[in-house]
Amino acid sequence: MEPRPTSFYFLTGFFALFVLFLYGPTITIGILSFQGPEGGLTFPMRGVSLNWFRELFQEQAVGDIWGAFRRSFALGLMVMVTTVVISVMAGLAFRKRFPGAGLLFYLAIASLVIPSILVSLGVGLIFTQLGLKIHWTTSGFGSQLTWTLPFGLLIMFAVFNRFDKSYEEAARDQGATAWQTLRHVVIPIIAPSLLGVALFGFTLSYDEFARTLLTAGSYNTLPLEIFGMTTNVTTPVIYALGTLTTLFSFLVIGAFLLAVWVMGKRRARHGSDAGKGV
Amino acid sequence: MTEMAGEVRAAAAPVAARPVAGLSKAVAGWLQAAPLAAILLAFLVAPIAMIVVVSFWKATEFSIIPAFSFENYEFLFGSPVTYRVFLATFKYALVTWAATLAIGFTVAYYLAFHIRSQTVQIALFLLCTIPFWTSNIIRMISWIPFLGRNGIANQALIDWGLIDAPLEWLLYSDFAVILAFVHLYTLFMVVPIFNTMMRIDKSLLEAARDNGASGFQTLVHVILPLTKPGIMIGTIFVVTLVMGDFITVRFMSGSQKANVGRLISNDIGLLQYPSAAATAVVLLCTVLIVIGILLRFVNIRKEL
Structure with missing residues (x-):
């Protein structure tokens, strides 16, 4: 191996600072959430306690956090499943170069770059004017999909751009139907990327704020609840909540990454099992 | 079955x-x-x-009435506040863009060309992307203990003898807003730039070196031009996210600063939907024009 240039050490330092910049604040509130009962929002620590976590679990102290968490979790799962299914279908459609594909693609890109508050405002207006009930499972769900679907679609583009068509041709040559080819050849090959789409679907929904602001109705999702707290809670209880939801996010991300890793290992050991189910 | x-x-x-x-x-x-x-x-x-x-409707205090009136637009374009706020929005976008590009490019360059093991590369890349999958609101809140009047930054500066009294402009200021933007959105630069860098044929770099180019010359004359599409995609993300934002500006400035998004959300708070809609239409047109200009430099579909 050739020796590292000086720039390597300089850049390593820069990268380390960047990572500190990314994670430092989160770690800080992680520490501060263990403040003693008299402690405030900044250092110094006045003792160490679980006081603020305890307070979170007492329903009356702060709003309906657990209800909000349950709603956000359910909505995250709904958005995740829908995003995976629709993204795969759309990904397959775009391979066929159907008329109107260009327009639909630009619409999806527009969905990414149009300010979230416009989606929120527009969906809210439509639901009110049509006399429909604004609810997180309807208007909130649809608004969030306009944010998660483009990401899912972009991942599918990346996947299918690299997809080796000869696998499908081989399956077809051996008499597999279109559905069998999809079910036993294409899906198993792209499965790890589908986990990626699922991760985007769940986490982007779970953390979404702007698109749910005017579309969630009378029941808040967790980010809305947390934002509400920022205006009237001035104790470390908000750090405790932040620490818990961040840990939850890390747990979800970890689970997905682990699943991808296990899938890769199994595949390396057994070779692809695509087609065995036929 | x-x-x-x-x-x-x-x-x-x-x-x-x-x-x-x-x-x-x-x-x-x-x-x-x-x-x-x-x-x-x-x-x-x-x-x-x-x-x-x-945006063409009229509003009373309690309801909105269908109409075809240019009142909202007349009010919007007649008010000096509008121009000030649009200018502030462009300022946020420009400064954030410059900072995220500088940081994002450096990080992507380090990951793509200085890390030799693929496993380490993937691990470090994930380290950069994980915060993207956590809550933006929490990440904003987490700056309070750092930037506050008695926060870590002020304490450290006082301890080092650099300042005598706490700096007041760390939190609830333009500085805090832009810091939060950079914190939240640098990732949107890192990922596309890293993606294009990974597809640069390494033999081009060898050719540059064989022909006597220094590391810096290779960076400027080979890597930078080939990375332009990634830079453009990152730019589109960062600029549109910043221009459409309202929550970061509100939270990090303690409601003391405004951008277009806040103008809209304030109107919504007052139930002035037609006025909010008119501002939203102007914002949308502005964003689309900016993207239209940026898209002239890149074909997104080719870059995935």
Whole structure:
């Protein structure tokens, strides 16, 4: 191996600072959430306690956090499943170069770059004017999909751009139907990327704020609840909540990454099992 | 059972459709794209159309009334606040763009060209992307203990003897807003730039070196031009996210600063939907014009 240039050490330092910049604040509130009962929002620590976590679990102290968490979790799962299914279908459609594909693609890109508050405002207006009930499972769900679907679609583009068509041709040559080819050849090959789409679907929904602001109705999702707290809670209880939801996010991300890793290992050991189910 | 039915249907389709293969392919494509199209029509196109319509409506204190009036636009363009706020929005976008580009490019360059083991590369890349999947609101809140009047930054500066009294402009200021933007959105630069850098043929770099180019010359004359598409995609993300933001500005400035997004959300708070809609239409046009200019430099579909 050739020796590292000086720039390597300089850049390593820069990268380390960047990572500190990314994670430092989160770690800080992680520490501060263990403040003693008299402690405030900044250092110094006045003792160490679980006081603020305890307070979170007492329903009356702060709003309906657990209800909000349950709603956000359910909505995250709904958005995740829908995003995976629709993204795969759309990904397959775009391979066929159907008329109107260009327009639909630009619409999806527009969905990414149009300010979230416009989606929120527009969906809210439509639901009110049509006399429909604004609810997180309807208007909130649809608004969030306009944010998660483009990401899912972009991942599918990346996947299918690299997809080796000869696998499908081989399956077809051996008499597999279109559905069998999809079910036993294409899906198993792209499965790890589908986990990626699922991760985007769940986490982007779970953390979404702007698109749910005017579309969630009378029941808040967790980010809305947390934002509400920022205006009237001035104790470390908000750090405790932040620490818990961040840990939850890390747990979800970890689970997905682990699943991808296990899938890769199994595949390396057994070779692809695509087609065995036929 | 359902699976079998599906197989039968799918099996039947190509046989029946063979004479008009082109058309059947288009129909299959449409069917598969239909759910995506339906959702985008219902929750993107229709809401935007609704906003455009409502921007011509009138409002009383309690309700909004269908009308065709340019009142909202007249008020918007007649108010000096509008121009100030749009200017502030562009300022946020420009400064954030410059900072995220500088940081994002450096980080991507380090990951793509200085890390030799692929496993380490993936691990470090994930380390950079994980915060993207956590809550933005929490990440904003987490700056309070750092930037506050008695926060870590002020304490450290006082301890080091650099300042005598706490700096007041760390939190609830333009500085805090831009810091939060950079914190939240640098990732949107890192990922596309890293993606394009990874596809640069390494033999080009060797060729540059063999011809006597220094590391810096290779960076400026080979890597930078080849990375432009990634930079453009990152730019589109960062600029549109910053221009459409309202929550970061509100939270990090302690409601002391304004951008266009806040103008809209304030009107919404006052139930002045037509006025909010008119501002939203102008914001949308501005964002689309900016993107239109940026898109002239890159073909997104080729870059995935």
